[in-house]
Amino acid sequence: MDKKSLTERDICSKYIAPAIQQAGWDMQRQVREEVSFTAGRIMVRGKLHSRGERKRADYILSYQKNLPVAVIEAKDNKHSVGSGMQQALGYAESLDVPFVFSSNGDGFLFHDRTGTGSQVETVLTLDQFPSPQELWHRYCIWKGLDQQAQEKVAAPYYDDGSGRSPRYYQTNAINRTVEAIAQAQNRILLVMATGTGKTYTAFQIIWRLWKSRQKKRILFLADRNILVDQTKNNDFKPFGKAMTKIAKRQIDTSYEIYLSLYQAVTGNEEEMNVYKQFSRDFFDLIVIDECHRGSAAEDSAWREILAYFSSATHVGLTATPKETKEVSSITYFGEPVYSYTLKQGIEDGFLAPYKVVRIDFDRDLQGWRPPKGMKDKNGELIEDRIYDLKDMDRALVMEARTQLVAEKITAFLKANDPYQKTIVFCDDINHAERMRQALVNLNPQRVAESRKYVMRITGDDQEGKAELDNFINPESRYPVIATTSKLMTTGVDAQTCKLVVLDQHIKSMTEFKQIIGRGTRINEEYGKYWFTIMDFKKATELFADPAFDGEPVVIFEPGSGESPVPPDEVDQPGTPLDDPTAPTTAGPGEGGGDDGPKRIKYVIDNVTVSVVAERVQYYGPDGKLITESLRDYTRSCVTKQFASLDDFLKRWSNAEQKKAIIDELAAQGVMWEALAEEVGKKQTAPLDPFDLVCHIAFDQPPLTRKERAEQVKKRDYFSKYAGAARQVLEALLDKYADTGVEHIEDIKILQLDPFSQIGSPIELIKAFGNRAAYEQAVQDLEAQLYSA
Structure with a gap:
């Protein structure tokens, strides 16, 4: 048989697979074939979307299950032995594997990324493929794993038999963390974009360490009650009776897995410090979710817990490591052992891309100055100065502006889907309430269907907070629109949120990333593939900041008292966001900040506001907005x-x-x-x-499609065809005029009207002689269409 006539798959089955097996690899347990490890990037076009190609490795080799060590890229024999190497190196970089092979069936080109071999690339014959033991030995030298550490990293994943396994980047994060712990690293940071499954990743890390008895008692800390409950009931469920949630009472030390709010284990009074009921060495491992918040600050109450259990291994999880002069995630945890960014998630098709609708108002851009002696709606004398965007909804409330924002949101929903989940981020609780009222009045029909069509979900409102679960539940239609200020910025797993409205001043990059993260989850079952950001306060200018998706830079200055951003833009650590009686996270005017002077907020009800600019920006292939x-x-x-x-x-x-x-x-x-x-x-x-x-x-x-079709008809092109063949071509020409060239190229069109009235697909193809003749006739028709 001529080798060059074989397909790529033939080369795999006849040459590559036998060579791997002969080298001692277990084809069932250690070798995975044709592995698609990305989902294919989602591309948005108008109101439609499509997926790009998935990245697919021909072979991934693992010494232990889910501990990949090598990737092989195959080509047919018309290619050289190394022609797949560059493609394979790209895959190896993503999959975090050190050994890379390319083959055309004649042999292998072997690339060693570890730098431990005598040369980087070597040509091997088919019978020289390395054994599992050889690659594992080299892997351990590269990673610096001694015999004891090797046994630790070999701990298995949790497998429920459903076939679910970690995505490739989760596998990377889990393995990097387990390896670091096996090498006695005790402060570890994982940076993973919102929506990429940090909690599931944490579960697999804990499972492997717990099952192998490397870590026997583990504490998982989160900063919101809803996050603790979600974790306990979903990803952590397999821990079963070994797991408990800590409450503010006498604790039970008979469990092994503990889940807790930061706030549940700390307090101002000594007797409230539940964590001191545990001995200092009780926990072996503490996992801190959203560690960019309080645990990043040296003087926070949350940091007290970590200091008390300082002998435990601390693993921090965040989408946004905080790096300011006052707080630093990296200074405490060290450089991230693994990062997976929003840009990578969108590129791989695991996160939803976005388009931005930017709307600018005249009063925001041009400013407004009150006439001398003007009083506001409440009789307050308005300070004489120019008010612009930075003042809106903070120092100055223009009711017409609130109304116009609500009108734009309503018009967008009516034009797309009135029931698409929408979060409107406002400057404070008062602003969120005003926005709720405006949206209610603009949507009387929807509100008549359900009073919960629009809800304010803020920390001070029990009824609104009670609807948070319904908002994030894909199966619950209501609430549709949630107005909020700070409560929904983090940890709200809103899988079906399709519209994120920014009518909030956002200067903190951490907060901006968290807010954008509310829309990045994909839910194919409910048609959520992408989302829209509607921006009224220029917040999306932060997309152009290199820090948006870049590596965090440490600028921590211990003892610094200078705040890099306004006080109400900084996350205030230690605040129990689920407790409306606690101090608010926001600044003055947000319903609870009594420390400091109240800010006067003027309310204007007799000044007009209009739109001066509106534009749509798309997420481009390079990760930047198309401006x-x-x-x-x-x-x-x-x-x-x-x-x-x-x-x-x-x-x-x-x-x-x-x-x-x-x-x-x-x-x-x-x-x-x-x-x-x-x-x-x-x-x-x-x-x-x-x-x-x-x-x-x-x-x-x-030329329009109709004009092109008319030109073909005028040439009497169909006269050389007769009967059903001519009828089919005339119908195809009409279809082209209506729907375009892609549709007439799809042979399935013959199953539809009017073709089905002429005859069955088989009969219609026979009218041309055979399928090849039919396809040629379609190509000839296209040639006629574009001959001008």
């Missing part, structure tokens, strides 16, 4: 792929399926629907992607 015009962006996407109009026309005419080029450009970021909508405003009928490209990228006058 140029849609036309300019499309032109740059197309010209990256096609050097000239002739180059594009040649590719288009030679393509067996035009859909391949359309999809290729979509993968580069061309948003066909949004583009057609923008260009179509000046057109009497829809344009084909072909004409959109020619018009936008190469300044050619466009």
Whole structure:
């Protein structure tokens, strides 16, 4: 048999798999084949979305289950032995594996990323593939694992038999943490974007350490009651009777897994310090969720717990390590052992991308100055100065502005889905209540269906807080809109939230990342693939800050008293956010801050506000918002792929399926629907992607689909066909005019009307002779359509 005629899969089954097996690898336990380890990036176009290709490794080799050590990329024999190496190296980097192989069936090119071998790349014959023991030995040298540490890192994962296993980045985070603990590292930081499964990752870490008896008694700390309960009832459920939740009472030391609020184990009075009922060495492991909050501050009550149990291993989890002059996650925990960013999550298709609707008001941008002696709605004399965006809803309440924000939110929901879950972030509790009222009055029909259509969910309102579970429950329709200030910034697992409204002054990068994280979860069952950010206070300018998705930089200065951001922008550690009787997390005016002077807030009810600018920005392929015009962006996407109009026309005419080029450009970021909508405003009928490209990228006058179809009819092109074949082609031409070229290329169209009235798909294909002849006839029709 000619080896070069074999497919890639044939090469795998006939040459690569036998070579691996011959080297001693257990094909069932240690080898996984054709492993898709990403979900495929979601690309948003107008109101539609599509997924890009998944990353797929031909082989992943693990010495122990879920402890990958090698990746193999296969190519057919027409390629060289090393032609898959660069692709494989990219996979190895993602999968955190040191040994990389490329093969075409003749042998292997072996790349050693550890730097422990005599050379980086070596060519091996098929029978020289290394054994599991050899690669594991080299892996342990690279990681610095002695015999005792090797036994510790081999501890198994929890497996419930359902087939669920950690995603690749979770596996990386778990393995890095377990390895660090096996090497006696006692302060560990994991940075993982919101929505990437930090709690599940923590569970698997704890399970492996607990089951192997490396850590016998474990404390999991969170800062919200809802987070503790979610954790106990969901991810941590397998711990069963070994687990308990600590309350403010006499504790029971007979359990092994303890879950607690920070606030439940600390207090101002000595008798409230429940944690002191445990001996200092009681816990072996403490996992701190959302460790960017109080535990990052040296003088916080939360840090007291960690200091008391200083002999335990401390593992911090956060999406946003806090690095200011006052507090530092990294100074306490050390550099992260693993990071997985929002950008990586979106690129892999595990997190939802976003589009930004930015709306600017005249009073925000141009400012407003009161006439001399003007009093506000409450009779307060208004200080004579210019009020602009920084004052809105803080020093100055313009009722017309609140109304306009609510109108924009309502119009967006009506145009898309009136029942899509929406969080409106306001500046304080008063602002959240005003926004609730405005939205209620603008949606009387929805509120008549349920009074819970709009709810204020803030720390001071028991009824609103009671609806938080319903808001985050995908199966519960109500509440639809939640107005809030601080309560929902972190830890709210709102899987189906499709609209995040920012009418809040946000200067803290930590808080901004947490708020954006409310929308990043994907829930395919409920059609949640992406979300919209509606920004009224320029908060999304923080997307352009290099710190948004970059590595945290330590700027901690012990003893510094200088605050880098306004006091009401800093997370105030130690505040039990689920307790409305506790001091509020927010600054003055947020319902509870009695320490310090009250800020006067003027209320104006007789000044108009109008929109001066409104634009839509999309999350681009490079992780940045597309801020140029849609036309300019499309032109740059197309010209990256096609050097000239002739180059594009040649590719288009030679393509067996035009859909391949359309999809290729979509993968580069061309948003066909949004583009057609923008260009179509000046057109009497829809344009084909072909004409959109020619018009936008190469300044050619466009023809509508209907005009192209009419030109084909005038040429009497169908006269060479008869009977059912002619009827099919005429119907395909009409379909093209209605829906576009992609649809007529799909043979399944023959199952639909009007084709099903002419005959069955088999009969219609026979009218052309066979399938190949039918497909050729469709290609000829396309050639006629684009011949001009």
